[in-house]
Amino acid sequence: MNRPNPITRKLAVSFAMLVFVGIALMFVASEYTAYQVTTALAYGIAILGLNILTGYNGQFSIGHSAFFAAGAYVSAILITFAGWHPYATLPIAAAVTFSMGFLFGFPALRLEGLYLALATFALAVATPQILKVDALEHWTGGVQGLFFDKPDPIFAGLSVDHSLYLVTWLVFVVLMVGAWMLLHSRSGRAIMAIRDNPIAASTMGINLALYKTTTFGISAMLAGVGGAFFALANSFVSPDTFNFFIAVYLLVGSVVGGIVSIPGALLGGLFYVFGQEYAEEFSNLSEMIPPPWVTFGVLLILMMYFAPFGIWGAIERGWARLKR
Amino acid sequence: MDLFLQLTLAGLAIGSVYACVALAVVMIYQATDHFNFAQGEMAMFSTFVAWALYQVTGSIWLSFLIAVALSFIAGIIIERVIVKPVENAPIFNQIIVFIGLLMIFNNLAGWFWEHTTKTLPSLFPKHGIDSTLISTHNLGVILFTLLILGVTFCFFKFTKVGLAMRAAAANPDSARLVGVSVGWMLALGWGLASAIGAVGGVLVAPIVFLEPNMMSGVLLYGFAGALLGGVNSPGGAVAGGLMVGVLENWARQYVPGGSELGLTFALILIVGVLMFKPAGLFGRVIIKRV
Numbered sequence: 004m005n006r007p008n009p010i011t012r013k014l015a016v017s018f019a020m021l022v023f024v025g026i027a028l029m030f031v032a033s034e035y036t037a038y039q040v041t042t043a044l045a046y047g048i049a050i051l052g053l054n055i056l057t058g059y060n061g062q063f064s065i066g067h068s069a070f071f072a073a074g075a076y077v078s079a080i081l082i083t084f085a086g087w088h089p090y091a092t093l094p095i096a097a098a099v100t101f102s103m104g105f106l107f108g109f110p111a112l113r114l115e116g117l118y119l120a121l122a123t124f125a126l127a128v129a130t131p132q133i134l135k136v137d138a139l140e141h142w143t144g145g146v147q148g149l150f151f152d153k154p155d156p157i158f159a160g161l162s163v164d165h166s167l168y169l170v171t172w173l174v175f176v177v178l179m180v181g182a183w184m185l186l187h188s189r190s191g192r193a194i195m196a197i198r199d200n201p202i203a204a205s206t207m208g209i210n211l212a213l214y215k216t217t218t219f220g221i222s223a224m225l226a227g228v229g230g231a232f233f234a235l236a237n238s239f240v241s242p243d244t245f246n247f248f249i250a251v252y253l254l255v256g257s258v259v260g261g262i263v264s265i266p267g268a269l270l271g272g273l274f275y276v277f278g279q280e281y282a283e284e285f286s287n288l289s290e291m292i293p294p295p296w297v298t299f300g301v302l303l304i305l306m307m308y309f310a311p312f313g314i315w316g317a318i319e320r321g322w323a324r325l326k327r
Numbered sequence: 328m329d330l331f332l333q334l335t336l337a338g339l340a341i342g343s344v345y346a347c348v349a350l351a352v353v354m355i356y357q358a359t360d361h362f363n364f365a366q367g368e369m370a371m372f373s374t375f376v377a378w379a380l381y382q383v384t385g386s387i388w389l390s391f392l393i394a395v396a397l398s399f400i401a402g403i404i405i406e407r408v409i410v411k412p413v414e415n416a417p418i419f420n421q422i423i424v425f426i427g428l429l430m431i432f433n434n435l436a437g438w439f440w441e442h443t444t445k446t447l448p449s450l451f452p453k454h455g456i457d458s459t460l461i462s463t464h465n466l467g468v469i470l471f472t473l474l475i476l477g478v479t480f481c482f483f484k485f486t487k488v489g490l491a492m493r494a495a496a497a498n499p500d501s502a503r504l505v506g507v508s509v510g511w512m513l514a515l516g517w518g519l520a521s522a523i524g525a526v527g528g529v530l531v532a533p534i535v536f537l538e539p540n541m542m543s544g545v546l547l548y549g550f551a552g553a554l555l556g557g558v559n560s561p562g563g564a565v566a567g568g569l570m571v572g573v574l575e576n577w578a579r580q581y582v583p584g585g586s587e588l589g590l591t592f593a594l595i596l597i598v599g600v601l602m603f604k605p606a607g608l609f610g611r612v613i614i615k616r617v
Contacts, residue, residue, distance in 0.1 A: 063422065065364075110598050116418045118601050121362055121550055125597045128547045129590040136587055247543055248433075251426055258423055294438050300430035307420045307427070308412050 010187065018180050025172035029165055037168040038236060039276050044171045045233035047272025050257045051175075051182055051265065052225025058263035059186055060218045061198030063116055065250050066123030067226045069130045070100045072245035074227025075234035076134065079149045080142055089154035089235050090170065096231040097224045104223020108216030127250040134242035148241025171232050175269070178225065182265050185221075194218055226253075252296075255303055261315030270314050332460055334576045340465030341534065342572020343472035347527030348542075348549025349556065349564040350479070351520040356558050358496045358516040359414075361421055365428035366524055367546025369405075371539060372432045373398040373525030374532050375440050378447050387448050395525045402521025406514040436539040447532040468530045475526055476565055479519075483561075492516060544590055548575065551593045554600045557610020566609065571596065 032040065049071050056062050074096040081092040107126070111119050134143050143149070156166035185191050193214050196204040205211050234240045252275060259278075260271025282295030310317050348366065355363045363369075373394050380390035409428065413420045451467030483489035494502040495512035503509050527549075528542065535541050548571050556567025571593070578585040578592050585592070606612045 057419070063419065065422075065426065110602050113605070114601050117360075117362060117422070118605070120364075120422055121554075122594075122598050122601060124364065125547055125550070125590075125594040128543055129594040132588060132590045136584065138584060251430060254423070254426060255430075262419075294434055296430050296434040297438065300427045300434065303427035303430070304409060304424050307416070307423050311416075311420055 014180065014183060018176065021176045021179070022173070025169070025176065029169055029172075032165070032168070034162050034164045037162075037164040039280075040273075041164070041168045041171045041236040042233060043272040043276035044168075044175045044269075045229045045236060045272070046253060046256055046275045047229070047268045048175055048178060048232065049226040049229030049253055050260065050271040050275075051178060051268035052222040052229070053253055053257045054260075054262050054264065054268055055182060055186070055194075055225070056218055056222035057257070059191070059198060060194045060215065060222075061116075062111060062215060062219060063120040064123040064222070065120055065254055066126035066130075067223075067253050068245050068247065068250035069123075069126045070104060070223040070226035071230035071233065071249060071253070072130050072134065072240075072242075073103055074100045074230030075240045075245070076143060076149075076230075077227070078231035078234045079151060079240040082151045083149050084142070089151075093174075093228060093231050096227050100227025100230075101220045101224035103227075105216050105220030107223065108219030111219055112212055112215055123250075124247075127247045131242040131246050134245070143242070144240075146242060148239060148244070150239050153238045154235060167232075167235060171236075174228070174232070178228070179265050179268070182225075186265070190214070255299055257313075258303060258306060258311075259313055261313030261317075261319075263312060264315040264319070267313055267315035274314075329460070330580070334580055335573055336461040336469075337465055338573035338576030339569055340461070340468045340572070341531070341576070342552075342569035343468050344527045344531040344534075344545060344568075345548045345552045345572050346472060346565040346568030347475070347523050347530065348545055349552035349568040350476070350561055351524040351527070352549055352553045353556075353558060353561050353564040354516050354520040354523070356553070357561070358492070358513050361418070361425070362550065363520070364422065364425040364546075365432060366520065367542035367549070368429045368432035368436075369398070369402070369521055370524035370528035370545075371542040372436050373401075373521070374447065374528035374537060374541075375436050375445075375539075377525070377529050378445055378532075378537055379440070381447065387450055391450060391529050394529065395522050398525035399518040399522040402518035403514045405521070406517035410517070411510070433539050440539075442539060445537040447529065447537050449533045450529065464533055471526075471530065475523065479523070479561070488515070544593075547590060547593045547597075548572070551596045551600075554597055554607055557607030559611055560607070560609045563607055563609030567607065 028040070029037065049067055052070075053064065053067055056064055077096040077099045078089070078092040081087040081095060082089055110122065114122055135146055136143075137145070153163045154167060154170075156163055157170060158166075161169070186194065193204065193209045196207065196209060197211060197214055201211060230245075256271030256275040257267070258271075259274045260269070261267030278299070279295050282298055286292040286294050286298070306313065312320070348370065351366050351370070352362055355361065355366070376397060377390045377394035380393055381387055384390050405428070410421075410424060413424050449464040449467070450471070451463050453463065483493060491502070491507045492512045492515060494505070495507050495509040496516070499509045502512075527545070531545055532541070535545070549568065552568030552571040553564045554567070555570060556563030556565065558564075574596075575589055575592060579589060580586075600607060
């Protein structure tokens with residue numbers, strides 16, 4: 004009865020390794036690198052949400068910038084106006100964005116594939132405008148946005164950026180493990196069954212509405228937590244930071260990392276930040292080299308032809324071939 | 328009353344532009360069952376091409392015509408080279424390809440022409456009519472759009488190619504059996520949509536200023552128009568586009584806080600239509616057999 008399950012052992016090993024790598028990296032990374040990795044992880048958390056929603060549940064969103072923005076603003080507002088400790092705002096940001104996603108999941112129920120993409124597209128395009136509205140200006144700071152301080156180091160001797168990096172990394176690893184456990188549970192199988200064949204799934208007794216709205220809520224919550232970390236890392240939020248292109252870039256990160264995977268979220272977040280930086284440097288070499296996001300657009304299309312499951316998908320398939 | 332009329336007429340003018348975009352969206356939707364999310368950026372790019380040509384030729388009409396022709400050819404090439412390989416791929420892959428196109432065009436425009444706003448002169452004379460109700464540009468936009476729509480309608484109704492295109496969209500297999508080259512009809516559809524988008528872009532540029540992000544809002548209103556009219560009805564898309572333009576202008580004036588929430592209005596409209604009347608006002612209800 005008490006035989007260790009090989010799957011849980013794999014999970015425990017990955018968890019320990021990720022925590023170890025995260026702490027080890029902290030000793031070699033400069034403050035700026037730590038800040039960059041923190042941003043990458045913030046995007047990574049949001050991408051994890053996107054992967055669960057799109058990759059595993061088959062619901063399309065090109066509007067996750069809206070939830071990313073909501074999480075960032077909830078955090079920023081609580082810090083600025085209520086004087087909360089930055090980390091204490093995270094659960095609130097998570098709860099608020101979960102509710103938002105859950106509620107948005109209801110209209111999403113009636114919208115399949117393309118129409119859902121369209122509705123979320125509209126949400127993303129409208130977000131900056133909603134954040135700028137005069138009536139909310141007292142809370143959101145209008146076009147200027149809000150400024151606040153980064154959280155103090157969690158223990159003495161650590162720089163502000165390193166401390167935030169460590170917290171973000173640990174939270175990310177915990178969320179990845181949580182996502183892994185969710186997707187390998189009974190609920191996870193239901194989530195994937197809905198993606199593969201909704202009609203068959205409902206015949207099997209799966210409550211489509213409940214699962215789809217909850218998945219939307221979880222996904223939005225992850226985007227919100229990512230947004231909150233993004234706000235903490237930059238110690239500032241403003242409406243135009245969260246334009247429609249953030250949603251597009253999150254999607255790019257998700258596809259490049261591997262949309263039907265959990266580790267792909269980490270790869271996607273790192274690609275978002277570092278891929279952009281290197282591509283930027285590369286394009287500065289010559290007038291003839293296009294800017295990063297042109298290259299990434301081309302990359303995105305090529306991936307759809309040759310590697311629709313992204314980097315992690317390629318790794319998994321390569322590994323499976325080696326083992327054969 | 329004057330204000331109301333002014334608002335309505337200005338709404339019809341901007342609505343004409345939305346109608347162009349909506350029509351382009353519906354054309355591709357009918358042929359392929361997909362919304363082209365890159366439609367707005369393609370139209371923006373065409374408009375920049377028109378602007379660049381205008382700098383060289385000095386004639387706005389000449390630049391306009393060349394830009395529309397180039398857009399038509401570019402649309403065909405894009406369908407043949409980029410979209411065709413994912414023709415039968417899952418919807419996810421196709422949307423990602425559209426997003427890729429969107430990124431490429433948006434950033435290429437920023438790279439070629441920089442992110443500063445440019446002014447593109449109106450196609451229509453400055454002092455044509457003497458009226459306080461409507462500007463010459465807006466009147467020109469409305470009439471010109473009606474002309475374009477009339478031509479498109481006649482093309483689909485009375486020409487052989489138009490009939491073949493409708494056949495290819497309605498029933499690809501049967502169309503293939505009677506000798507219609509379905510693949511080329513799709514490409515032609517992309518070409519036409521891209522050309523119509525270019526017309527919309529050049530018409531709207533004097534109103535919203537030319538810059539790489541000018542079309543994202545317009546595309547959203549175009550989508551809203553297409554949905555409101557019915558995604559499988561070109562005539563409905565045009566009516567929907569005009570309605571969205573007018574409604575938006577009224578909302579800006581008469582709804583408190585409406586002036587800053589135009590896009591939110593489009594969002595509510597899109598979600599509302601999708602929830603309560605997914606076929607739109609003039610569309611057919613599609614019944615799917617499972």
